Amino acid sequence: MSKKMLFIYNPMAGKEQIKNKLSEIIQIFCKEGFEVTIFATRGREDATKIIEKKGERYDYIVCSGGDGTMNEVATGIMKLEKRPICGYIPAGTVNDFASSLKIPRVMKNAASLIADGDVFNCDMGKFNDRYFTYVAGFGAFTEVSYQTPQEWKNALGKAAYFIEALKHIADIKPHHMKIEYDGGVIEDEFILGLISNSVSVAGYKYYEKKNIKMDDGLFEALLIKSLKNPIELQQVLNALLSKQLDAENMCYLSSSFIHIISDDDIQWTIDGEDGGCCKDAYMQNMKEALSIICDRRALAKVSSKRAIE
Template identity: 30%
Template structure:
């Protein structure tokens, strides 16, 4: 067996550097040939993974949600069937939480080497892939606006600090949404298209509500309630997973088209995903092979 390791030493609070000795020790004990690539920048990372992903039996990724996003974009660009093992080292690790992936490197390596492959869905936004969420509106810029140094030092608290700063700036975005023959139009605080049971501590879908391999994703449209008391109630209901609130609309779908009079900034797996007036999102069924 041959393994290719993608290691993001800048992710999280330095976990990658702490985990790597265990990862290498396990591979050496099992007499598995391996090489290590330390991430540099998005363009270099994706290019390097593309060059190597079809020349190994397993790719092992150490990093945060953004690192997984790079690996997925490289894998799909190469139409690769190489299974991916993921050891979460980031600040939030929402993607890993969905699949109950171990955060202990020894346990993570044990599970990876069992080679229990699970095909999962991924999303696409205007030609760019994401592993669990595309988000626009309030707080969507928090993840990519939070400086890497803050993420490394404060961990999850960095997002909370940046989120608190953004509260006074909350403004609804006007969207025209088309999906499955239905049309929705209004002013929304948040819009997400996701394949995840939780999103950045804001959404918590009930267990069993999300199927990670059914070819569909959850479109969430959170309408502006128009006043402060109802906004507080809305945020409370979102965090608690109470989707009966009149301002919350959840639609399970495989495709959606969103248009706006102005450019809307999107976050893909916590990283900046571009700004668009016209946005096409769709799910790709069972296109990514995860070892879990």
């Protein structure tokens, strides 16, 4: 029997390369025995809405786009009682989630992986009433992703994020917060927080030396306290560049939940997109909630079960 697939793509993602690759990708799917229905997104949450409406009719839901498109697809799947297997053909600028799962950047190779790869039951994050695949963040640099113009992303790639970031360094504002997690409570002033389930954030593998697993039911949280002078800023930058996350003004922790209560409204970003403002953010790790196809070579790095074997 043929396997039914809903293929969702964002025609504007990355450098709009999907426009020249769509026919080749569909041919690969058909050759592998998939019965394909195609849906092109036209606006925000289109992918989530079509999955909520029709997702349970399909065995596979595959998407092509950036991390924002992947977030919308994963969100739609999470809302279904019967969840199809997910596939991802990255077409965005950075594609942190795909990088962590060793999904190829060459689109035809990523399409071939849909039929040949392994199904990995990946953790998902829940941020209040929203979902995220790999990161929720606040503060310095986290606003850059959705403020960076799309044409800059297309033309400059990762460099566009840092060009935009440099414009905002002087605007960094510390926030007084109480942070609850599995190990206790922290209360201090912070300028940045990244709560992730990924070995890569913003294209850089800051957590590479931490042996991150993406199915262990735990978030990795990186928090940077208020920096009082250029020396402290340089110490933090050196720690990030060396991937030794032990500078005096940094906190690194693992937890199944993170609850952040702040004195003022905090602007959040979720999977690189605008996450809105709130004073109370509760993030829960939803263990092994998303079944997604990955390169089997990734399992030794990201799967706690493969590590045990």
